[in-house]
Amino acid sequence: MTAPQPQHAHKRLADQRLLRFNTRMSDPFLVEVWRGGVVESRHRGAVAVADAAGKLVLALGDVATPVFPRSAIKALQALPLLEQGAADRFELSAEELALACASHSGEPAHVEGVTRMLAKAGLDAAALECGTHWPISQAATIALARTGTASALHNNCSGKHAGFLCFACALGAAPAGYVQPEHPVQREVHAALESLTGEKLPPERRAVDGCSVPTWAIPLQSLALAFAKFGTGQGFSRERARAAERLRAACTQHPWYVAGTGRFCTEIMQRFGARVFVKTGAEGVYCGALPELGFGIAIKCDDGAGRAAEAVMAQVILRFLPLDDAERAALTRFTQPVLRNWNGIEVGKIKVRM
Amino acid sequence: MTAPQPQHAHKRLADQRLLRFNTRMSDPFLVEVWRGGVVESRHRGAVAVADAAGKLVLALGDVATPVFPRSAIKALQALPLLEQGAADRFELSAEELALACASHSGEPAHVEGVTRMLAKAGLDAAALECGTHWPISQAATIALARTGTASALHNNCSGKHAGFLCFACALGAAPAGYVQPEHPVQREVHAALESLTGEKLPPERRAVDGCSVPTWAIPLQSLALAFAKFGTGQGFSRERARAAERLRAACTQHPWYVAGTGRFCTEIMQRFGARVFVKTGAEGVYCGALPELGFGIAIKCDDGAGRAAEAVMAQVILRFLPLDDAERAALTRFTQPVLRNWNGIEVGKIKVRM
Numbered sequence: 001m002t003a004p005q006p007q008h009a010h011k012r013l014a015d016q017r018l019l020r021f022n023t024r025m026s027d028p029f030l031v032e033v034w035r036g037g038v039v040e041s042r043h044r045g046a047v048a049v050a051d052a053a054g055k056l057v058l059a060l061g062d063v064a065t066p067v068f069p070r071s072a073i074k075a076l077q078a079l080p081l082l083e084q085g086a087a088d089r090f091e092l093s094a095e096e097l098a099l100a101c102a103s104h105s106g107e108p109a110h111v112e113g114v115t116r117m118l119a120k121a122g123l124d125a126a127a128l129e130c131g132t133h134w135p136i137s138q139a140a141t142i143a144l145a146r147t148g149t150a151s152a153l154h155n156n157c158s159g160k161h162a163g164f165l166c167f168a169c170a171l172g173a174a175p176a177g178y179v180q181p182e183h184p185v186q187r188e189v190h191a192a193l194e195s196l197t198g199e200k201l202p203p204e205r206r207a208v209d210g211c212s213v214p215t216w217a218i219p220l221q222s223l224a225l226a227f228a229k230f231g232t233g234q235g236f237s238r239e240r241a242r243a244a245e246r247l248r249a250a251c252t253q254h255p256w257y258v259a260g261t262g263r264f265c266t267e268i269m270q271r272f273g274a275r276v277f278v279k280t281g282a283e284g285v286y287c288g289a290l291p292e293l294g295f296g297i298a299i300k301c302d303d304g305a306g307r308a309a310e311a312v313m314a315q316v317i318l319r320f321l322p323l324d325d326a327e328r329a330a331l332t333r334f335t336q337p338v339l340r341n342w343n344g345i346e347v348g349k350i351k352v353r354m
Numbered sequence: 355m356t357a358p359q360p361q362h363a364h365k366r367l368a369d370q371r372l373l374r375f376n377t378r379m380s381d382p383f384l385v386e387v388w389r390g391g392v393v394e395s396r397h398r399g400a401v402a403v404a405d406a407a408g409k410l411v412l413a414l415g416d417v418a419t420p421v422f423p424r425s426a427i428k429a430l431q432a433l434p435l436l437e438q439g440a441a442d443r444f445e446l447s448a449e450e451l452a453l454a455c456a457s458h459s460g461e462p463a464h465v466e467g468v469t470r471m472l473a474k475a476g477l478d479a480a481a482l483e484c485g486t487h488w489p490i491s492q493a494a495t496i497a498l499a500r501t502g503t504a505s506a507l508h509n510n511c512s513g514k515h516a517g518f519l520c521f522a523c524a525l526g527a528a529p530a531g532y533v534q535p536e537h538p539v540q541r542e543v544h545a546a547l548e549s550l551t552g553e554k555l556p557p558e559r560r561a562v563d564g565c566s567v568p569t570w571a572i573p574l575q576s577l578a579l580a581f582a583k584f585g586t587g588q589g590f591s592r593e594r595a596r597a598a599e600r601l602r603a604a605c606t607q608h609p610w611y612v613a614g615t616g617r618f619c620t621e622i623m624q625r626f627g628a629r630v631f632v633k634t635g636a637e638g639v640y641c642g643a644l645p646e647l648g649f650g651i652a653i654k655c656d657d658g659a660g661r662a663a664e665a666v667m668a669q670v671i672l673r674f675l676p677l678d679d680a681e682r683a684a685l686t687r688f689t690q691p692v693l694r695n696w697n698g699i700e701v702g703k704i705k706v707r708m
Contacts, residue, residue: 026380033637033658035422035561035562035569036560036561036562037558037561038420038422038559038561038571040421040422040561040637040658041637041638041655041656041657041658042656042657043657044657066392067394068389068392068394129697130696130697131695131696131697131698132696133696134492134496138488138495141492141495141496141499142488142495142496142499143499145495145496145497145499145500146499146500155696204391205392206390207389207390207391207392207394207701207702208389208390208695208699208701209695209701210695210696210701211695211696212695212696212697212699215389217392283387283394283395284395301395302395302396303395303396303397303398303657303659303662304387304394304395304659305657305658305659308657341485341562341563341564341565341566342484342485342486342487342509342564342565342566343483343484343485343566344485345562345566347561347562347563347564348561
């Protein structure tokens with residue numbers, strides 16, 4: 001046998017890294033779902049809370065194995081849009097910046113906002129490469145069905161995609177193919193993510209997200225670091241710090257545009273304003289920042305359950321943020337949500353165990 | 355302090371039993387959800403496969419701790435409807451018997467069937483106590499929104515409830531309150547479940563299901579036993595064996611009525627006919643029977659994930675049932691489903707590890 005060639009050695013190393021991705025084993029139980037007096041289901045997961053120097057102030061479970069952050073990092077993916085002047089060139093409003101960070105519910109004003117963003121860059125819905133789905137809000141789906149049909153504008157990621165398209169136009173790049181890893185937009189986003197997280201993100205850490213853009217596997221501890229920086233601007237260039245501040249202000253002042261009616265991200269930021277930034281991602285991911293404490297937060301439920309990630313995020317806020325009694329009471333609705341059936345009868349509750 | 359009174363002692367015992375319910379700890383990993391080359395999420399769970407004598411032919415994880423079977427035992431809950439002559443008295447068709455065992459998608463023919471069942475007992479939708487929700491099929495919701503609105507008929511449990519109402523009328527009991535544990539219908543169902551599973555089901559094992567009827571916590575090994583009996587009639591009275599045979603025939607000959615277009619229960623029973631009975635339940639439960647082998651099956655995913663329970667059920671069928679190549683290939687679509695995003699791009703897959 002010949003000695004392994006460098007590229008084979010590199011391939012082996014990549015395989016070992018992938019193996020490490022797949023050995024995430026026994027994260028602690030974080031959430032119980034009770035029905036009557038019995039735990040019906042339970043969720044394991046991991047939580048990292050870090051400051052902008054990367055110091056972990058809380059680490060539960062495996063915070064070192066890379067996970068896909070999915071939509072939880074849309075605000076980080078939007079930073080290049082502001083840093084390089086595209087948001088100003090197209091005069092994107094605060095509501096539109098919030099949409100660029102959103103997993104929106106597809107309600108009419110979300111769709112109108114995304115349509116406006118595209119028009120500012122001289123584009124329309126045909127430029128979107130996110131795919132079509134009906135609104136994630138069932139009420140919005142029912143209302144839409146009565147008057148029309150779904151388009152790519154209703155895709156929960158359409159605001160992020162409109163932001164990518166504005167950015168592509170400002171860069172002078174062809175808009176088509178803006179979801180591909182080789183497109184200038186995704187190369188800029190990739191560079192920003194490597195810088196923000198301190199992680200090297202080679203192709204073997206890449207997969208395709210639900211809306212067709214790349215998603216990169218990143219450890220929770222590094223995501224928490226990135227959100228600590230995002231929440232404070234510490235360690236950022238002046239342009240990046242200013243961009244992060246504008247995005248935080250846009251999302252926390254217009255949280256309905258980040259999610260929608262009745263959604264966790266919206267209700268939490270409506271309640272706490274600039275004190276809390278939170279963003280959900282698919283498969284049980286949540287990221288956030290507590291700027292006054294300088295902390296970033298990253299959560300992953302092992303099984304991908306959003307209900308558990310939400311309750312854990314509420315518990316992290318409850319644990320760290322100085323709160324008055326009314327604020328604590330408001331959070332209890334999310335840390336111990338009551339489960340009701342189709343007749344409105346209380347049948348159980350969710351309890352966080354951390 | 356005075357000595358504990360007998361009722362306190364009983365209460366303590368109940369508390370200890372509940373504690374045991376809540377100590378379900380480390381079930382094995384059964385299912386991985388891959389995105390690209392990385393495991394994004396994973397699911398733990400337990401599986402019991404038993405024969406009609408209660409002998410376990412497969413036991414993975416904790417099969418002894420009671421779990422709520424939810425809708426997975428609708429066929430067992432329907433047995434008294436047939437045994438005591440109500441189904442014959444109201445001339446329920448095979449499709450209507452399948453609906454009595456169904457978690458249907460709320461498609462038009464489901465709703466029409468339930469309406470017919472109620473009419474046969476001289477009732478209408480106003481008698482249903484299951485609560486209203488829009489069809490669990492999004493396509494059915496969109497179609498319905500264009501022409502009308504949701505009612506209790508669209509509740510996925512409305513067929514089971516129509517069966518309960520027929521049974522109540524045949525018993526000469528007032529239909530109102532048929533969901534309550536004290537109502538003659540639920541007392542009969544409770545007695546049947548105790549007999550089928552060999553479990554004592556005291557009130558502390560009871561909770562309220564999504565459709566407001568009682569749900570009883572039962573170990574997977576006892577659920578597998580009950581479905582082995584249901585699949586074979588072994589150990590049953592002649593009336594019960596005949597009732598089970600009619601329900602199996604109804605479901606496996608009319609599987610669209612048990613679930614709906616594109617659903618796992620429907621597609622599996624369409625493919626395998628009388629050889630396989632399967633039924634989903636909320637919170638990651640699946641039950642089934644392989645009559646030719648004399649086996650009953652009960653699955654619970656610890657985190658409540660239906661996607662994992664489905665894949666595990668397909669794997670159990672693949673493992674035990676003698677299959678030709680075409681049948682094996684057909685099952686692979688369910689044991690290793692490909693995950694596609696909104697653009698139809700393959701982004702990952704689900705893999706069963708058992």
